[in-house]
Amino acid sequence: MSAGHGFLHRPGDSPVHRLTPQTKIVATVVAVLCVVATPREAFWAFGVYLLALTAVWAVARVPVRWFAARSVIEAPFVLLALLLPFTGAGDRVDVLGVSVSEEGALAGWNILAKGTLGLLTSLTLAATTAPQDILLGLQRLRMPSVMITIATLMLRYAEVIVGEAKRMRVARISRGDDPRFLWQLGATARGIGSLFIRSYERGERVHLAMVSRGWTGRMPDGGGSPEVVAPQRSAPALVVERLAYAYPDGHQALFGINLTVERGERVAVLGPNGAGKTTFVLHLNGVLGGGSGRVEVAGLPVAKEHLKEIRRRVGVVFQDPDDQLFLPTARQDVAFGPANFGLRGAELDERVDHALRAVGMEEFGDRSPLHLSGGQRRRVALATVLACDPEILVLDEPSANLEPVARRELAEVLLGLDRTMLMVTHDLPYALQLCPRSVLIDGGVVVADGPTRELLADTGLLAQHRLELPFGFRLD
Numbered sequence: 207m208s209a210g211h212g213f214l215h216r217p218g219d220s221p222v223h224r225l226t227p228q229t230k231i232v233a234t235v236v237a238v239l240c241v242v243a244t245p246r247e248a249f250w251a252f253g254v255y256l257l258a259l260t261a262v263w264a265v266a267r268v269p270v271r272w273f274a275a276r277s278v279i280e281a282p283f284v285l286l287a288l289l290l291p292f293t294g295a296g297d298r299v300d301v302l303g304v305s306v307s308e309e310g311a312l313a314g315w316n317i318l319a320k321g322t323l324g325l326l327t328s329l330t331l332a333a334t335t336a337p338q339d340i341l342l343g344l345q346r347l348r349m350p351s352v353m354i355t356i357a358t359l360m361l362r363y364a365e366v367i368v369g370e371a372k373r374m375r376v377a378r379i380s381r382g383d384d385p386r387f388l389w390q391l392g393a394t395a396r397g398i399g400s401l402f403i404r405s406y407e408r409g410e411r412v413h414l415a416m417v418s419r420g421w422t423g424r425m426p427d428g429g430g431s432p433e434v435v436a437p438q439r440s441a442p443a444l445v446v447e448r449l450a451y452a453y454p455d456g457h458q459a460l461f462g463i464n465l466t467v468e469r470g471e472r473v474a475v476l477g478p479n480g481a482g483k484t485t486f487v488l489h490l491n492g493v494l495g496g497g498s499g500r501v502e503v504a505g506l507p508v509a510k511e512h513l514k515e516i517r518r519r520v521g522v523v524f525q526d527p528d529d530q531l532f533l534p535t536a537r538q539d540v541a542f543g544p545a546n547f548g549l550r551g552a553e554l555d556e557r558v559d560h561a562l563r564a565v566g567m568e569e570f571g572d573r574s575p576l577h578l579s580g581g582q583r584r585r586v587a588l589a590t591v592l593a594c595d596p597e598i599l600v601l602d603e604p605s606a607n608l609e610p611v612a613r614r615e616l617a618e619v620l621l622g623l624d625r626t627m628l629m630v631t632h633d634l635p636y637a638l639q640l641c642p643r644s645v646l647i648d649g650g651v652v653v654a655d656g657p658t659r660e661l662l663a664d665t666g667l668l669a670q671h672r673l674e675l676p677f678g679f680r681l682d
């Protein structure tokens with residue numbers, strides 16, 4: 207998403223912005239059909255359409271240059287339209303000494319006028335309606351849900367590709383490459399190949415993060431309230447018994463995890479690379495399942511019929527904040543989860559404000575997540591999960607890639623939260639600072655469970671499981 211989207215789609219910008227998305231979609235379709243059905247010789251009618259569009263742009267205050275930049279996609283059609291007068295059949299006339307086909311000229315004009323007006327009409331819709339509102343409009347117009355899902359994922363995938371392309375471009379330019387030059391075309395072509403592979407992988411991770419925040423394949427629409435199953439007050443926050451799991455390729459990652467976490471506990475999940483920590487964590491909100499054993503969240507079994515409620519109760523903050531942030535503004539990203547769980551209107555706004563305030567990002571709500579620093583993105587990613595008001599907060603490597611100050615600030619935010627927390631981390635001092643208790647997972651089982659200070663002071667245990675305190679860090 208470009209910065210322009212945030213600017214263009216600020217709701218309530220103008221009377222055009224304030225129209226419901228379904229009104230704008232219907233108006234767009236009707237306008238395009240009228241343009242297409244207009245006889246090509248009715249030149250005056252095309253002039254009227256253009257005037258009407260200009261009036262809409264003036265009311266909506268959309269800069270003309272926004273359209274100019276996006277009209278580039280019409281270039282192949284313009285080329286065809288310009289060729290037709292010279293290549294067309296039928297009667298020919300002389301224009302400035304060049305022989306031009308009358309029929310060809312009219313056909314070229316037909317393509318140019320209708321194509322341009324059709325494109326400008328569609329762009330007007332895109333300029334005044336946020337992508338997710340267009341999807342919502344289509345849904346309200348009773349478009350089949352499978353098509354809405356496909357459109358939503360296509361939109362998200364397009365954003366993923368643009369994001370990856372930007373990152374790869376920055377990486378290439380910073381290594382002395384200049385993609386504008388023709389002789390770099392080979393490198394550009396190779397880049398496009400890896401772009402699609404990377405985008406596919408990121409798309410998978412983004413989908414996981416969407417599912418974790420209650421995404422069921424439909425855009426959240428008005429009305430309704432969250433269906434909340436009251437947690438059993440007496441039950442522990444989390445009970446895991448004999449949890450075993452093999453990936454579809456047959457790789458057995460978990461061999462029987464046992465763990466009980468009481469309400470309000472903060473527990474670090476430690477272990478070497480490939481120990482099974484992420485696999486374990488993805489079972490807590492049912493993103494992974496189908497293995498054997500039992501997982502219960504506040505007395506409610508993690509099972510298909512309870513998934514929505516489970517995902518409301520267990521909030522997972524993924525390792526890479528970019529997997530969690532995908533909408534044009536931070537606010538919209540934070541609202542995504544609670545809206546999926548049924549919150550609307552003032553209640554939703556309040557929840558979003560509260561979550562942004564909790565992570566100290568209230569002033570960044572209208573910014574595009576793409577324009578935030580790494581530490582700020584991590585805080586917004588945390589807010590996207592806090593906004594769902596989960597009983598258990600699961601954090602995967604929260605301190606990864608953070609500068610020392612951002613790392614400390616995040617610790618302060620986390621320490622200020624009053625909820626059950628599981629934190630997967632390789633950052634042992636962070637575990638010590640934030641979590642009084644730690645479990646050590648290796649080879650798909652829990653090999654140690656106890657006070658963090660005691661575990662980290664056991665140098666033999668750490669060495670046996672490829673864990674190491676940072677240089678100069680001692681626990682006596």
Ligand SMILES: Nc1ncnc2c1ncn2[C@@H]1O[C@H](COP(=O)(O)OP(=O)(O)OP(=O)(O)O)[C@@H](O)[C@H]1O
Nearest residue numbers: 453455457459477478479480481482483484485486
């Ligand atoms: N999609 C998958 N298909 C098959 N095997 C997988 C898949 N994802 C992970 N694994 C394997 O499962 C095991 C546990 O992986 P997992 O990601 O849970 O480890 P981890 O403890 O989180 O590691 P790290 O600290 O490196 O993030 C590893 O051997 C890994 O190679």
